[in-house]
Amino acid sequence: MRTSRFAEAQIIGMIKEQETGMATAEVCRRHGLSSATFCKPKAKYGGMDMSDARRLKALEGDNGRLKRLLADA
Numbered sequence: 001m002r003t004s005r006f007a008e009a010q011i012i013g014m015i016k017e018q019e020t021g022m023a024t025a026e027v028c029r030r031h032g033l034s035s036a037t038f039c040k041p042k043a044k045y046g047g048m049d050m051s052d053a054r055r056l057k058a059l060e061g062d063n064g065r066l067k068r069l070l071a072d073a
Contacts, residue, residue, distance in 0.1 A: 008053045
């Protein structure tokens with residue numbers, strides 16, 4: 001699976017810019033992505049802080065590890 005070219009902190013920063021009143025098209029233009037591409041991370045990270053994003057990443061890692069353990073058993 002292809003990784004994102006933006007870090008979680010950058011994605012959350014973009015969403016915060018858009019939530020403070022900057023137009024979505026302007027945010028996308030500044031960061032070099034399309035508005036359709038902006039919607040997917042916004043759905044995942046919208047309304048989160050960095051601590052929430054770190055916890056989400058840790059939970060996803062644990063979930064993947066447990067799935068591999070179950071598949072191996």
